[in-house]
Amino acid sequence: MSPSGMGMVVPEETPVRRARRTGAKPLSEPQVSRLSLYRRQLQARPLASPATIHSHALAALCGTSAAHVRRDLMTIGFNGSPARGYDVEQLIGAIGRELDDPDGQRAALVGVGQLGRALLDYFTTRRPNLRVAAAFDVDPAKTGRVIHGCRVWPLDDLAEVVREQGITVGVLTVPAEAVQEVAERMVAAGVVGFLNFAPVPLRLPARTFVEEMDITTSMERVAYFARALVAGGRRKDEHRAG
Amino acid sequence: MSPSGMGMVVPEETPVRRARRTGAKPLSEPQVSRLSLYRRQLQARPLASPATIHSHALAALCGTSAAHVRRDLMTIGFNGSPARGYDVEQLIGAIGRELDDPDGQRAALVGVGQLGRALLDYFTTRRPNLRVAAAFDVDPAKTGRVIHGCRVWPLDDLAEVVREQGITVGVLTVPAEAVQEVAERMVAAGVVGFLNFAPVPLRLPARTFVEEMDITTSMERVAYFARALVAGGRRKDEHRAG
DNA sequence: ATAGCGCTGTGAACGAAATCACAGCGTTAC
């Protein structure tokens, strides 16, 4: 319990805020995901939208709860006014300060197959602060070209290009048999974060972050709970009704 | 605490086993994901592999812990022998009995763009118990054809085809602007589970299961934790070292 | 002015998933 209730003007430093300011990075995985979504939804609002937004409204945009939104924004030390809500412009900035590397981050995509091309398409539209800077493939027929604005290099140049461009994030869309070896080569070249679309879990040294994008497993999960819904009856619902 | 320790031959009914047998479906989301992965990894083993496997080995294959494996298999009421481990063939069967619909389940994919085609490619190789039975698109240039073994229908036929084929799972690869409406039409036609690749959360009635496959958010999450690794120092590692 | 409403910020309670730790037992080694 902090101060004797005097009417302060300064936003007042709470324990959580202090933790943030002093450099600890207590953002959890789900929080990062939500913050990313908050920003995207805010940026996607029509131009004529009001300059501020309440936790309820933002929650509705993102399919979550108002309490959740407030807690997340508190965690990054952003505060709004009880009357007006949160200033959208400033909030977008605050989330960026939290999530974005000020110097920018570069990613490499390996495996320019059908899925790889689709993802290149996805990513080219994103902000320059986090961009796919290079793509790689073993197939000589694919290398040398520029696909969706991204140059495709031979896989052999991986280490060199990754090092030169300071790439730290890897997107893996190679066949299952190849993914472990490719990932290890990337780690050796300095990549520490991976988005793995191959249907086999990576075994990488600690000090590495891997996000498994296992589409097959996701499909089976959906199928399972869809079945439970049809048969069983009650099931923790996803996302509120409209 | 159950029985006075008498050497029983029958596997012995524990509370958890009873819960399973009596029809309650207490499988959690992460458990379903892991079971799906266990099965896939077991099926992918070389033909000459031993007929049984220990929790440690399966855990290593799946990037999880032995305790986790044991707990999951206990949950589905499957048990192995302390000496030999788990019978692989029987385990695959047991997981199937848990995850698969005996009558099969059919899915529909909407939005045959680049990503949609890539996913169709992904899914055609799967077992017939859960298959993408139809695809849809608004573009008349794409309809009527068969892509990766899957017929592409005009979007207008959605309700009819979904009902006729008893489709309960939807894969959404349409543009963000269209996804909410498409999803609602599918719900109306009887679809209850969704895999949503559009970068906007769905708002659907309860009794519906939505899995958001938000690639942009995943990318930002990886970038964030990659940065934390490079800068910060300690960070909960993902997946054990080799 | 002043009363009342509704929103933010946050401690506290809750719930669920991961992890620990160990009893029991089959197996192997001697």
Add this chain to the structure above:
DNA sequence: GTAACGCTGTGATTTCGTTCACAGCGCTAT
């Protein structure tokens, strides 16, 4: 035959994320 080992099955514990509930306050309406 007997001892020691290692694995399974599982209660107990811990950790972590979500949700609740309310104090405090600024705005609006009267």
